[in-house]
Amino acid sequence: MILPEDQYVGCLLGLALGDALGAPYEGGIIERLVWRFIGKTDDGSLRWTDDTQMSLDLAESLLTKGALYQDELARRFAESYSWKRGYGPGAARILKLVKRGYSWRDAVHSVYREGSFGNGAAMRAPVLALFFPDSIEKLIVNTRAASEVTHSHPVGIDGAILIAVATSQLLAQSNSNKVLEVVSANCQTAEIRAPLQVAVSWLQQKSLPTVSEVVTRLGNGITAHKSCVTALYIALRFIDNSFADMLNFVVACGGDVDTIGAMAGALWGSYNGHDGLPDIKIESRLLIENTSRRIYAAVALK
């Protein structure tokens, strides 16, 4: 039997491993070359990117404040910002503005008038499922608030809700059909619903589309509607397989590999716990494990 605390560690460590193992394959030739030089720490551990950094920031903000405070969260994101972590171009501009003293409310709309619909809010959304395991309403309200700080477009928020709700279902050991049912019931936008319906039919019919069919129908990009369902689909298809099998499929899909890997890794780890995760050297592994256990302790005390 998997203990809930091990699932908490599986979630956050799965996220970081998917991120760190996916990062060398992300982007074009230049990004990959740069990552060859900065992708490892001095002791040879794999570095993770903005996905894990923002997840740790969100976790620390919730642990410190005991609730979600958008101003504090934005300040924390901005303080942690470093170009070396490979932040998306929009998030980078927003966080630099916040660092210079702008309100995040102004910054998010000065960079994208309608708000960003990148997958940056979704990649950190598994953390919210760890904090709000008992109420889907609370989970959605808090996911929306945590997203707005950087990704305020309805599609960016909807992608985050999809990943948060799926994570909470997998923490509760729901089977694939139940995960898809609850996720579909809480999907708000046509942009996310379209690929979700494709994934549902593939998973229910147990068909095994090729990598290129998955990329064509679900996407592999940096926008929420071209990556969140992709991550959910891959996590559920490989939920009873090894983490390595799952991640190989993510890498084969290409595109925004670190973020799709982070989201799929968090989903897979939430269900399977940390025991099935690869035992490789990853930056700040202990910090990630301790943060997960601190969240579990905080939630268990409530």
Ligand SMILES: [Mg+2]
């Ligand atoms: Mg990244």
